[in-house]
Amino acid sequence: MKIALLGYGKMGQIIERIALERNHEIVLRKKSTDTFEGLEKADVAIDFSIPDAAVTNIKKCVDLQIPIVCGTTGWLEKYGEMVSYCLQKEGAFLYGSNFSLGVNIFFELNEQLAKIMHRFNEYNVSIEEIHHTQKLDAPSGTAITLAQGIIANSHYVKWTLDEALEGEIPIDAIRKENVPGTHSVFYDSAIDQIEIKHTAHNREGFALGAVIAAEWILNKKGVFSMKDVLDLKK
Incomplete structure (x- = not known):
């Protein structure tokens, strides 16, 4: 080819x-x-x-x-x-x-978790992504895909890099040296936190x-x- x-x-x-x-x-x-x-x-x-x-x-x-x-x-x-x-x-x-195969499995897991968590209003969702300092865009495309997967399976309507309003998913975009890509989805309540995470070791x-x-x-x-x-x- x-x-x-x-x-x-x-x-x-x-x-x-x-x-x-x-x-x-x-x-x-x-x-x-x-x-x-x-x-x-x-x-x-x-x-x-x-x-x-x-x-x-x-x-x-x-x-x-x-x-x-x-x-x-x-x-x-x-x-x-x-x-x-x-x-x-x-x-x-x-x-x-x-x-990445692992990230695409992570996308599927994220959507399934969103479907489950949609029934539990005491949890608030957020996303964190960490990438190398040379990355030009923020948030990452992967973080946006994660947010879209949640939006499609919950009451959330949009994502934001700013302070989140009702119905918005906050994304924290962090830039550090030599990080290929780390993505986490958090569901926080007053009593506990559920987290799913994907960490890339290289490209x-x-x-x-x-x-x-x-x-x-x-x-x-x-x-x-x-x-x-x-x-x-x-």
Whole structure:
């Protein structure tokens, strides 16, 4: 499989190593200042760029009928637009806020816990995410996905980085050196606390999941998520 890497930072380089280990070929390593030359040779593209570049990268791939797997976060206000664009052009697009197998299991656990806790009004939910200081967006895409999972299965209606009002989920975004990603969901009452937590030890799991998603989306049409890749849809 011929892969175009749209974004060639730390994640892009780890994805490259894993892709080569799985006998794939890299036909484009695009940094922010590079052109798209070579993209037309790709069977699939993997985007780990920056928020300002993600939409352009997705549209370019859809226009060329190249399936694209996107792990860039911080641009989701345009996600609906990209879904419509992909469907209109009959392309293939998969966005994941986190490609780690463990995190996607964590997402499922979070949704199940939210369904249970919805009946117990004495508990208030909150989310904490900790990442390295180079991360450009806050909160993380993973934290937003966790919040969306709670909102879909409870009375909460939105998340906030500020002091939470009624019906809002507070997210605390913390930046520390050399932290790949730690996410916690807390349910607090006056007498106890329930916590679920995922801690990434390195970026390997994110990169492997992205390559697996790229292998999965090859020759498909439509808009997908990691739930499709891992067969987690109910």
